[in-house]
Amino acid sequence: MSKRIVAAALMAAALLAGCGDDKNDAPATDARGLPSPIRIATEGAYPPFNYFDPSGKVIGLDIDIVEEMCRRLEAKCEITPQNWDGIIPGLQAGKYDAIIAGMSITDERRQAVAFTQGYATTPGYFVTLKDNPLQQVVIEPPRLNLNEIDPAEQAALDKLKTALKGKTVGVQQATIHANFLEKYLGDSVSIRRYDTQENLALDLASNRIDAGLADIIAWKPFLESQPGQNAKTFGPGLDGDVFGQGMGIALRKEDTKLLEAFNGALTAMKQDGTLKRLSEARAGFDASMP
Amino acid sequence: MLDLLSYGDGGWGDEILRGAGMTILVAVTSFLLGIALGSLGAAGKLARGRLARGAADAYTTIVRGVPALLIIWLLFFGGSGAVTWVAQLFGFSGRVEVDAFAVGVLAVGTVSGAYSAEVLRGAVLAVPPGQMEAAKALGMSPFLAFRRVLVPQTLRYALPGLGNVWQLTLKDTSLISVASLAELMRMSHLASGATRQPFFFFAVAALLYLLMTVGSNAAFRRAEAHANRGVRRAA
Amino acid sequence: MNLDLVIDSLPALMGGLGKTLQLVVLSLLAGFALAIGVAMMRLSSVRPVALAAEGYTFFFRSTPLLVQIFLIYYGMGQFETIRESMLWPVLREPYWCAIIALTLNSAAYTGEIIRGGIQAVPFGQVEAAKACGMSTAQTYRRIVLPQAFRLALPAYGNEIILMVQASALASTITIMELTGAARAIASRTFQPVEVFVIAGAIYLALNFLISRGVRVAELRLNPARR
Numbered sequence: 048m049s050k051r052i053v054a055a056a057l058m059a060a061a062l063l064a065g066c067g068d069d070k071n072d073a074p075a076t077d078a079r080g081l082p083s084p085i086r087i088a089t090e091g092a093y094p095p096f097n098y099f100d101p102s103g104k105v106i107g108l109d110i111d112i113v114e115e116m117c118r119r120l121e122a123k124c125e126i127t128p129q130n131w132d133g134i135i136p137g138l139q140a141g142k143y144d145a146i147i148a149g150m151s152i153t154d155e156r157r158q159a160v161a162f163t164q165g166y167a168t169t170p171g172y173f174v175t176l177k178d179n180p181l182q183q184v185v186i187e188p189p190r191l192n193l194n195e196i197d198p199a200e201q202a203a204l205d206k207l208k209t210a211l212k213g214k215t216v217g218v219q220q221a222t223i224h225a226n227f228l229e230k231y232l233g234d235s236v237s238i239r240r241y242d243t244q245e246n247l248a249l250d251l252a253s254n255r256i257d258a259g260l261a262d263i264i265a266w267k268p269f270l271e272s273q274p275g276q277n278a279k280t281f282g283p284g285l286d287g288d289v290f291g292q293g294m295g296i297a298l299r300k301e302d303t304k305l306l307e308a309f310n311g312a313l314t315a316m317k318q319d320g321t322l323k324r325l326s327e328a329r330a331g332f333d334a335s336m337p
Numbered sequence: 338m339l340d341l342l343s344y345g346d347g348g349w350g351d352e353i354l355r356g357a358g359m360t361i362l363v364a365v366t367s368f369l370l371g372i373a374l375g376s377l378g379a380a381g382k383l384a385r386g387r388l389a390r391g392a393a394d395a396y397t398t399i400v401r402g403v404p405a406l407l408i409i410w411l412l413f414f415g416g417s418g419a420v421t422w423v424a425q426l427f428g429f430s431g432r433v434e435v436d437a438f439a440v441g442v443l444a445v446g447t448v449s450g451a452y453s454a455e456v457l458r459g460a461v462l463a464v465p466p467g468q469m470e471a472a473k474a475l476g477m478s479p480f481l482a483f484r485r486v487l488v489p490q491t492l493r494y495a496l497p498g499l500g501n502v503w504q505l506t507l508k509d510t511s512l513i514s515v516a517s518l519a520e521l522m523r524m525s526h527l528a529s530g531a532t533r534q535p536f537f538f539f540a541v542a543a544l545l546y547l548l549m550t551v552g553s554n555a556a557f558r559r560a561e562a563h564a565n566r567g568v569r570r571a572a
Numbered sequence: 573m574n575l576d577l578v579i580d581s582l583p584a585l586m587g588g589l590g591k592t593l594q595l596v597v598l599s600l601l602a603g604f605a606l607a608i609g610v611a612m613m614r615l616s617s618v619r620p621v622a623l624a625a626e627g628y629t630f631f632f633r634s635t636p637l638l639v640q641i642f643l644i645y646y647g648m649g650q651f652e653t654i655r656e657s658m659l660w661p662v663l664r665e666p667y668w669c670a671i672i673a674l675t676l677n678s679a680a681y682t683g684e685i686i687r688g689g690i691q692a693v694p695f696g697q698v699e700a701a702k703a704c705g706m707s708t709a710q711t712y713r714r715i716v717l718p719q720a721f722r723l724a725l726p727a728y729g730n731e732i733i734l735m736v737q738a739s740a741l742a743s744t745i746t747i748m749e750l751t752g753a754a755r756a757i758a759s760r761t762f763q764p765v766e767v768f769v770i771a772g773a774i775y776l777a778l779n780f781l782i783s784r785g786v787r788v789a790e791l792r793l794n795p796a797r798r
Binding site for chain 2: 642
């Protein structure tokens with residue numbers, strides 16, 4: 048019939064479809080005031096915390112932890128993969144109720160969301176290819192905590208800065224590692240920001256960047272893979288200060304009931320050793336926080 | 338290496354194909370939305386009123402002047418908020434959720450519509466005005482004249498241009514990968530990251546896009562042939 | 573709108589704009605040069621040459637630019653042989669990979685535009701040139717190409733604007749042009765909408781200037797139409 052009528056009808060249909068389903072007007076809640084189902088977002092590109100297996104399912108330490116928590120809470124949970132970039136705004140917009148994505152608890156993020164207690168912590172490490180001249184530089188001590196820097200640590204930090212001067216270092220966009228580079232080494236290194244950890248590793252393997260900085264657990268799958276055989280860590284393990292206070296589950300600030308429930312489950316899992324067990328199974332060592 | 342593409346749990350073949358299916362779905366929906374928006378836009382541009390012309394001009398200028406990637410991000414981050422705000426104006430309470438599919442269709446459709454508007458405007462102007470005059474002389478109501486004289490001929494002139502807009506729309510769907518919609522580009526990206534074989538998976542994706550283009554080109558050529566039956570053309 | 577955010581982010585965004593302009597100008601120049609070759613190959617009477625040009629144009633116009641960028645950047649970087657070849661210093665940098673992708677893509681579209689322009693030049697002129705004793709090369713250089721460019725200018729103006737838009741995709745391979753800079757600020761401050769709106773406004777201003785410029789160029793090349 049008239050093109051205009053058809054067009055108008057289609058437009059109306061498209062707009063209505065865009066307005067979302069009725070079931071999403073007000074998230075359903077169960078008797079305890081928790082959302083039902085609890086929708087949890089994760090990234091899916093950060094092994095071994097969260098990644099895709101070939102069947103298209105998201106798996107990993109984060110998923111194991113969340114499934115265990117929901118089992119204890121006797122709640123139904125749904126996992127939604129989401130790009131890292133938009134993961135916090137998505138939470139704020141109500142697309143899901145929580146985020147578990149190897150996300151570190153930082154003061155900056157605390158301004159936007161609430162966090163449960165930390166469930167894992169790993170230091171950040173630089174990784175370079177084995178034949179990179181940086182590997183010749185030895186820095187003591189092997190771990191640097193940036194919370195209160197004593198003279199020995201400051202010397203180590205300066206040595207790191209000198210060694211990396213003018214080099215290209217890759218990080219994942221919007222991470223604590225990016226923040227560290229900007230704050231401590233911003234004026235001496237050239238920073239490359241990647242959309243995913245996996246792409247960062249790809250470019251490191253192709254020698255497009257001199258070094259990469261990320262969680263040691265996140266490096267593990269790469270270092271154990273075939274392209275990663277050529278790579279090695281460099282320098283001390285870093286934590287404290289901008290590296291945040293461990294990884295936590297992010298929630299909207301007003302969801303206090305959910306926060307309580309999650310914290311309760313996490314405490315129980317820490318006390319009976321479940322968290323330690325899950326971490327060792329996925330990551331090969333105990334990254335859990337006391 | 339072809340076993341990477343196998344169907345089922347061991348390989349990425351089914352994910353990639355499903356992604357391709359989603360791509361086509363988004364492209365078609367966005368294209369139709371674009372035609373709807375484009376009709377409004379063309380009508381606005383051809384209107385006598387300054388307000389209508391200004392609004393339509395603003396629409397086409399802004400949407401064609403800002404990168405589609407930016408528009409998609411804007412809608413992705415701000416979409417839920419904006420739709421909720423609009424819904425609240427209408428007295429609707431509670432959060433309105435706009436899922437990735439809707440955001441994608443809205444974004445690509447808006448971009449597609451701006452280009453469609455130009456094509457449709459040109460097509461309407463290409464219909465010899467004498468025809469509408471003749472229709473009026475014959476006593477047809479404006480609506481009847483619109484339906485019988487203007488629309489079929491507009492379609493004929495618009496088809497080549499709309500074919501181009503369709504190609505653009507199909508390719509723009511790849512940008513929605515940033516919004517986490519499981520279409521072809523995103524699935525290839527995920528697969529390449531997980532298997533560390535970027536060339537293989539992106540080449541497969543390119544091949545699939547090529548096939549989709551070839552298919553739609555053939556379809557548009559048939560549509561053009563049908564629309565131009567009985568007409569002698571210069572070329 | 574948060575005014576502080578606007579002021580704070582402007583330096584970074586302006587830096588991004590500079591990078592955007594670099595990408596656009598370099599890719600347009602290289603793309604245009606390549607496109608003249610592609611157009612002439614398309615019109616060649618040697619069948620394999622014409623087919624090769626057609627295949628090239630078809631591939632680059634039928635696949636999304638995003639796929640092309642990823643194929644060139646991540647795809648090429650995957651192969652040992654490429655990493656050890658002479659091309660590596662160039663392919664290693666995301667900046668050059670982006671320019672290569674944008675150039676190849678632009679050349680495909682611009683090739684079609686120039687071809688259309690060449691074919692629109694009235695054949696009588698070519699005949700007259702031959703009658704005057706000009707060689708093919710001279711005919712092209714003096715008669716066909718100048719007029720082809722004039723005819724192609726409106727369509728090419730479109731292509732310039734599309735190139736500005738395409739440059740935004742360079743942000744996906746870590747290049748900090750305008751969109752990339754906006755994205756970095758957005759993820760740091762959790763205020764994506766404001767930052768993207770500002771970036772969008774900058775793009776609009778840029779495209780407005782470009783359309784004005786193209787229209788001035790059109791008028792100057794077509795004094796009869798003024």
